[in-house]
Amino acid sequence: MDKLIPYSQPRPDAPTAREREILTHIWAGLTSQEIATRLQIAPKTVESHRANLLRKFRATNSAQLLRLALIEGILHMPSSTSTGPSQTAADAQSTTAVRKLTNLK
Numbered sequence: 001m002d003k004l005i006p007y008s009q010p011r012p013d014a015p016t017a018r019e020r021e022i023l024t025h026i027w028a029g030l031t032s033q034e035i036a037t038r039l040q041i042a043p044k045t046v047e048s049h050r051a052n053l054l055r056k057f058r059a060t061n062s063a064q065l066l067r068l069a070l071i072e073g074i075l076h077m078p079s080s081t082s083t084g085p086s087q088t089a090a091d092a093q094s095t096t097a098v099r100k101l102t103n104l105k
Contacts, residue, residue, distance in 0.1 A: 013056050020074065022049040027066055027075050 015023065025035040032050065036043040050062075059065040069075040 015053060015056055015074070019049050019053050019056075022046060023053055023065070023069055023075065026050070026062060027069070 021039070022035060025038065030038070032043050032046040036046045039046075054060070054065055057065050057068045059068055066075065070077070
């Protein structure tokens with residue numbers, strides 16, 4: 001399973017800016033409903049973007065999608081070796097927003 005078998009043809013399309021944004025939210029562990037609420041779009045639109053991403057990456061599930069996005073360098077692992085503060089101001093605001101979002105349920 002460690003080996004990645006290359007495809008004979010490149011991916012058909014690169015992800016759009018919106019699809020990359022959706023991918024980032026999937027990477028953060030948000031559900032389609034949470035992504036839709038955060039981006040103020042319909043949940044069906046999020047599902048459509050997710051389906052497009054699966055097609056473009058030739059993945060069958062979200063785990064494969066995230067793995068391929070990491071391999072291609074579209075997503076990046078957070079650095080755990082940083083010596084500075086653990087969060088920037090933007091990260092802290094984002095975390096607060098997630099907490100508020102989850103408390104709305």
